[in-house]
Amino acid sequence: MFSMAIYRHFENKEELLLSICEETFSRMIRLLDKARQEPGTPIEKLRRCLRTIVDFHLSHPTTTRSLL
Numbered sequence: 001m002f003s004m005a006i007y008r009h010f011e012n013k014e015e016l017l018l019s020i021c022e023e024t025f026s027r028m029i030r031l032l033d034k035a036r037q038e039p040g041t042p043i044e045k046l047r048r049c050l051r052t053i054v055d056f057h058l059s060h061p062t063t064t065r066s067l068l
Contacts, residue, residue, distance in 0.1 A: 017066065024063050028056050 010016040035048045057064045 020063065020066055024060070028053065031056060 010019060031052050032049050035052045036045055038045070038048065040048065
């Protein structure tokens with residue numbers, strides 16, 4: 001029942017996956033923007049951003065798997 005209900009909102013699987021990607025990357029970009037705005041040297045900002053990406057994927061394993 002659920003598998004058919006999802007297509008009321010999305011035309012097909014590709015559209016559903018595209019929506020997941022858009023939402024996921026929008027959230028990640030917001031987190032990265034916040035990390036970049038914090039004070040620090042360029043290398044500290046780079047490390048903070050990389051840590052943000054890793055932490056994001058570790059805290060959202062299901063979403064990460066769906067993107068692979």
